[in-house]
Amino acid sequence: MTTEPTIERSRLVSLDALRGFDMCWILGLAGLLEHLLNALHVPGRKAIIDQMEHVDWAGFHFLDLIFPLFLFISGVSLAIVIPRRLASEGRSATARKLVLRAAVLFMLGVIYSGGLENGIEKVRWLGVLQRIALGSCGAGLLSMWLSPRGLVAALIALLVGYWALLTFVPVPGIGAGNYAEGMNLTNYLDRVFLMGHKYDGDHDPEGILSTLPAIATGLLGILAGRWITGASSPSRKTWSLIAAGLLLLIAGWVWHLQFPVIKKLWTSSFVLVAGGWSAILLGVFYGIIEVAGWKAWTKPFVWVGANPIMMYLCSDFGFFSIVGSRLTGPMHGEWSWVPALVNFLLMLATARYLFRRGIYLRV
Numbered sequence: 001m002t003t004e005p006t007i008e009r010s011r012l013v014s015l016d017a018l019r020g021f022d023m024c025w026i027l028g029l030a031g032l033l034e035h036l037l038n039a040l041h042v043p044g045r046k047a048i049i050d051q052m053e054h055v056d057w058a059g060f061h062f063l064d065l066i067f068p069l070f071l072f073i074s075g076v077s078l079a080i081v082i083p084r085r086l087a088s089e090g091r092s093a094t095a096r097k098l099v100l101r102a103a104v105l106f107m108l109g110v111i112y113s114g115g116l117e118n119g120i121e122k123v124r125w126l127g128v129l130q131r132i133a134l135g136s137c138g139a140g141l142l143s144m145w146l147s148p149r150g151l152v153a154a155l156i157a158l159l160v161g162y163w164a165l166l167t168f169v170p171v172p173g174i175g176a177g178n179y180a181e182g183m184n185l186t187n188y189l190d191r192v193f194l195m196g197h198k199y200d201g202d203h204d205p206e207g208i209l210s211t212l213p214a215i216a217t218g219l220l221g222i223l224a225g226r227w228i229t230g231a232s233s234p235s236r237k238t239w240s241l242i243a244a245g246l247l248l249l250i251a252g253w254v255w256h257l258q259f260p261v262i263k264k265l266w267t268s269s270f271v272l273v274a275g276g277w278s279a280i281l282l283g284v285f286y287g288i289i290e291v292a293g294w295k296a297w298t299k300p301f302v303w304v305g306a307n308p309i310m311m312y313l314c315s316d317f318g319f320f321s322i323v324g325s326r327l328t329g330p331m332h333g334e335w336s337w338v339p340a341l342v343n344f345l346l347m348l349a350t351a352r353y354l355f356r357r358g359i360y361l362r363v
Contacts, residue, residue, distance in 0.1 A: 014289040015076060017298035018282060020305030022069045027304065027315050028344040030063060035337035057181055058260040060273055067128065068217050068274035069281065074136040075221020076282065080229055082143060091144060102137035106130050112316060123196040131206040131214050139218025148226060151219055158216040159268035163259050165209070179260055186210050186265050210266040220275040224282055234291045241283030248276030303351035310361035311351055320346045
């Protein structure tokens, strides 16, 4: 953890705001919205509440975007940071820092998932933070050696290669081309080779083979980051990101007809759909904040977005819910939204405190 007087002036406010927007849904905003909709008996609330839940298997809800959006944003950040480090520190030092960052984030993920609490045989070696570590590191290393065309080629190779593996490589006793849960190549490899605790019994949604398309998500972010830091006009950057996002959405849903959009497998079609929405959101935030100059509304998101890992760990270790429950006590029925609101406000207050004092968990 480091202490700095201010966020670097060169940071994109839109990027921190989008990161904070993304994190807020993880840190209680989804639950708060659900409680409010139920308490106010909002017509049609079920359709909105359904979007606050992950799909069981195939398909796509709003909440399914939150994780890949964070990995996409990590790629955008790397596209800004890596060229500076290459210029000032050289290729070897930059690569070492990328790998070291990934190792630290990976170990934080292991601790976050329970660590050695239940013995080494029950360690969850692959999880959310571990996926971010591996996906962003893989994409970052590729970006150090490949041109934009090379990155596009690597992206296509990862997506098509992953599709080909799941479509044509037979699973023992089942055959090839089966994408059902527990019947596909990704889940099979986890069952055979992934040690320790697995989130879904004998396989994990952040498993071994699906790390490959997760790197592709990071590459989409890096390509977006290179575009947004390029020489084009700000308005062209905005509309190009939105247009590219729409094309990715169309491509993803067309591919869905043969290779379903499944978050728990991180299918290639899922990468395109999630990447499409991520590019659109980046374009919208960039256009509103950097082009139009409307920044005042972003402050709470920037507080959170400047310190996402710290907020994530504090939330999971129960800091906000423990303090919040002591402030409100149990509340049910039409007042069930109050504890959720207090918890969320505690999170924002903590993020603001850390931001104003320049305290960040740098990984």
